[in-house]
Amino acid sequence: MISHTPTIQAAALVAAAAGPTISAIVSRGGRSDLAGNEVLARIETPTLLIVGENDEEVIKLNQKALIGLTKIQNKKKLVIIQGAAHLLEEPCTLEEVARHAAGWFGCFLK
Numbered sequence: 001m002i003s004h005t006p007t008i009q010a011a012a013l014v015a016a017a018a019g020p021t022i023s024a025i026v027s028r029g030g031r032s033d034l035a036g037n038e039v040l041a042r043i044e045t046p047t048l049l050i051v052g053e054n055d056e057e058v059i060k061l062n063q064k065a066l067i068g069l070t071k072i073q074n075k076k077k078l079v080i081i082q083g084a085a086h087l088l089e090e091p092c093t094l095e096e097v098a099r100h101a102a103g104w105f106g107c108f109l110k
Contacts, residue, residue, distance in 0.1 A: 010034035016045035024108035026050065026101040029058060029086055032065035040068035046075035046108040050097050052084030075108070 009030025016022045017039045025047045032040070032049055047069055049062045062078055069076045079100050084093040 014039050017042040023110050024105055026104055028097050033061040037068050041070050043069055044071045048104040049078045051080055052088050053080050053082050055086040
């Protein structure tokens, strides 16, 4: 599952916490914190969070959420795309996001 809209991204995390049907999550510039601490603590799905370097507030929120993903210590990661803002629409940034997402899915999709 890949998401880039804050509320959809949080909903993806809620769905992942509900059961093992989701094999991997990639969030692009999302607000993983909106899922809530209780939900984050239940997630067992490998989760990659991708944020633009210039989106400082969302970086902080995703760093906090990453700490809350306690069941997946070795299967969670935050990637910060250099030179990118919130929507990661600067030249070549979406290609970099795609490379990270493909690598993540390649490792965790069954």
